Amino acid sequence: MPGCRGRRFAYWVRLLLVLLAGAAPLQSGAQTPTRLAQPTDLARNPTTGTKVMEVTAYCPCKICCGPNARGITASGQSVSYHNQTFVAADTSLLPFNSQVIVPGYNHGKPVPVIDRGSMIAGHKLDVFFPTHAQAQRWGRQTLSVKIVSTSEAR
């Protein structure tokens, strides 16, 4: 597994999104129940804006990244990239090099998406910290994340 975070699950999520998109055509707005934004909505509209996201944290340790942790993120960048401030995201929604602002992280300045993970699907982010203690201190927070830019869809 080349990345710090697993990528197998992301494939299935992407496949599921494709299937959902195919199974839910846009022609009938009346039959579409009103609901909160789902990953497919963001996939159709990969625009900038503010999204409420569940934000967890991780570090390069074996607990967070598995026994084969080597300090290399799924994008190929080292964990020392961008002064060790970056996030893992669902790259079907926020491709690598997208920029996001996570309240309380990196002094409110934008950070890049350079990683992804099996648990990071949909409106979820994983912020990176150099140590496990810092990641644990962050815990799990529901935050309004500002999407500054999304790199071009693949």
Ligand SMILES: [Zn+2]
């Ligand atoms: Zn850790």
